[in-house]
Amino acid sequence: MNTRTVSVNNTFTPPEHTWPRNPGMPLDLDWVASVQVNTSAVERRAATLGGRRTVKKEFQAAWLCKAISCIDLTTLAGDDTPGRVRRLAAKARQPVSESLLEQLGLQGLTTGAVCVYHEMVETAVRALEGSGIPVAAVSTGFPAGLSSYRLRLAEINDSVKAGAREIDIVISRRHVLTQNWQALYDEMAQMRAECGQAHVKAILATGELGTLRNVARASLICMMAGADFIKTSTGKEGVNATLPVTLTMLRCIRDYEARTGIKVGYKPAGGIAKAKDALLYQAMMKDELGVPWLQPDLFRFGASSLLGDIERQLEHHLTGRYSAANRHPLG
């Protein structure tokens, strides 16, 4: 059981230091080949979860605050500027207005990380100094991952040097689509090595993998190759995080733990914009993997607009009145 106490008063523990890192394991192709995913059954489970699990009142407020602590507050746009990133960093430090947090008894709550492109890493690191909030950099030719292999590896190195403590790499989808598992494993292992002390999240781009079976195989291989997190999407694919994809990946994480004893984290990204959606994902994490996977060291939301909806729900919880977006500071 996770006995770590979560401190929220400006002593926010950096989220990456609770469990042993995933050292990876040799590629086990028998395991990969034996993977079975029944799409209809996965969809049924995902579709009925919302009817089985719900949290109300103070429980909902607490769960939503927990969700905030797991958000990788993200900006990944071509028009990002230092000013834009500094504003985002400020929002990460103070994701909910101070008065609301005070009433909730959760002063000091921050988001899990700030997630930016390489060019913005330095700005973000400086803006977050002293907060303990890590900067995550998307890397390796994000989002398509089709720039030269040398450059992709170099990009990781550059971002780590610039102060990124988390690297979100994208896998080569073509290796999955052509069943070139060895290439996928080797690529992932080398990227993990490039990251050094920085934690690595492997973006599978599940919307481009075609089948849940491929999602499961890619999940297993990335974990075998040492991914600290597996992540659904870049946010740029046609289909991003979904509950069936999530269920498939969580079951892989569970199997990997059963086999190796290692806990690997999970990050759904893209399309999670409502507080209600976040609660559903949390319920799936809790039911499939357990409470440790509700903490930011094993769970992140890749989201930009989710926080705004959560803020409104929290105010509603405290006041009984439905809230408005303009009452909450823009991120």
Added chain:
Amino acid sequence: MTVRDIFHSMDYGPAPESNAEALAWLAAHEGNFGHWIDASFTAPHDSFETKNPATGHKLAQVTQGNQADVEAAVAAARRAQPKWAKLSGHSRAKFLYALARLVQKHSRLFAVLETLDNGKPIRESRDIDVPLVARHFYYHAGLAQLLPSEQPDLEPLGVCGAVIPWNFPLLMLAWKVAPALAAGNTVVLKPAEYTPLTALLFAEISREAGLPKGVLNVVTGDGATGAALVAHPEVNKIAFTGSTAVGRKIREATAGSGKALTLELGGKSPYIVFEDADLDSAVEGLVDAIWFNQGQVCCAGSRLLVQEGVADRFHTKLKHRMDGLRLGDPLDKCIDVGAIVDPVQLAAITAMVDSCKDGEVYRAATPVPAGCYYPPTLITGLSTASKLMQEEIFGPVLVSTTFRTPGEAVDLANNTRYGLAATVWTENINLALDVAPKLKAGVVWVNATNLFDAAAGFGGIRESGFGREGGWEGLLAYLKPRLKTKTLLQAHPAPEPVNPEVEGLDRTAKLFIGGKQARPDGGYSQAVYSAKGRLLGHYGLGNRKDIRNAVEAAQAARGWAKTTAHNRAQILFYIAENLSARAAEFAARLLELTGKPGEAEVEAAIGRLFTYAAWADKFDGAVKSVPIRGVAIAMNEACGVIGALCPDEAPLLGLVSLMAPAIAMGNTCVLVPSQVAPLAATDFYQVLETSDLPAGVVNIVTGSHAELAKPLAGHLDVDALWSFSSTPLSALIEKEAAGNLKRTWVNHARARDWFGAESEGRTFLGAATEVKTVWVPYGE
């Protein structure tokens, strides 16, 4: 708990659904209900409490229906029936549509009331039961609309008595009431003693649909009330869902009454997990199979069969999943398992599990609230000999054993007296579609479980009962041919003359068992005389041992069902050809036996053989339009071994009229020929012998109908029994059939024109088949 505490513990909190509206409805009736007869509540009397099993608190008082109440309700239904039946299909469709809409409009009230009365989680009543109820009425509104044009030769049965269980009170009401009303019947419904409230609410709401007086009546009470309804002579059909024990009693009680009967009874349904299955999804499926409705589901996947190589891994995953199940207040929107319906049922489950001395019992490591709750339980390591592997527990208890090969999985799955449902998990479509037809069940789910829909037939075989609910096949159980029938008088053989005329070489007619001519076990024979007193020959007097041998031979020939329909058609054509070659001889024999020219009967018999040769490869199943991404395939499968007492009045044509549909559909049969003129049949076995019919597919045992009916009807390895004997045996047969709850089709002493169109075709094919619905969701 503060937000901060919860932030650390991340517990689920309470999420109660309000019961205010439901309680207000009860209060509006002062918590005291009479019956619903002629569209209004009667004055309550002799009332008993119905309780909320989750709290033990009384919800309301309901009336214990007595004989007079049942009389009044049946009389109301009888008065209303002719006018209801005379309405156009469209008019009845409008009423059923209104009922569907009303269920939707009051959906939350129904759901909450159901949960209060039954203890099932509000998620299930809200997301499963009530939507299925609405769907059932919509679907049957459509059937009512189409019935006159699709089935112009059928008419309603009359007054239907429905006796329903406590596990799905409103859904079972819908399954009985919707088809009955769609077909033009009126209904007297007896809800379960534990759970009468949603039926009363439904009845009251039916007034908002403008349902005419007397069309739907509800009489509450216990088993005695149900028994009074079952026994009522003015009731034309009983539709029962409940335990096999009570179903058997109803079969006995209605024997010989002429009441139509459908029974949906218990089960011990296998849940087969092959090594190549998506194990996590199969585990999740078990949550829907055995922890749905606290396992109080007739078709619950309660018997886990898992391939040995993955069994340990599967059990580990399963236990982990069980630990995550949340038990508690059924009105809480965040629980998985609610309350057991009543302390009596809780005690029964507890006693059964506690009596189990073998295997390893695992109880979910999840908090169990005080009161009427039972923890999700898994018992592994049981053998087929274990009592809990065979008997229905009707609670959240899963028993498990392992198998090695697909063949062994099928053997284990079918090693049960029941035959309701089965579940198969594999990613191999070859395996799934090979195994599904081999499973003895009315419903098979592939990579899913407990899928239901109004368009898909549901029901069992063996001791899980007979009849289907849902689809056209379900509606047919509420209809009968529009025929004027006459009383069938008992036929008697020509009397033994004082001075019999004997000529020619002695011929010995034998029994025909397993493809061989066999002497009767008892060593007795009976002489047959022509009307003019000529000795025509002797026939063997078969006895119970001959029946035993014939049934064994018929069982041994069950491979017949696996032959292609084309092959069966060819053989039927060939039988016709060989009969035709000897037409003159058969005609002469019939003239001697019956005193009437036989040419027409022989020609009719040849025509009938052609009819079923034609049907053999054309009585197609269906793909049902169910609301999933997938297919629900309704397969017409052979019943198995069919016993038939053949008509006396058309000794050759009658026998052929029963034999041909039976074997065309892949059944094997034991035929007892006309008792008056058995030699027509004994001549006929020579035709069979020369027609490439495999041994044992048709067996012929001559003898006294009165003597042979009992061992045949009581035989536990006979799957269906038909009787068109002129000897009044319908009551005896239906009573004896209660032993293994075989399907029966008897004449109740009504005559039939064996030459007419009514004596061939779909009615006979339907009797010779069971509809098996195989659900195959798909998607990659």
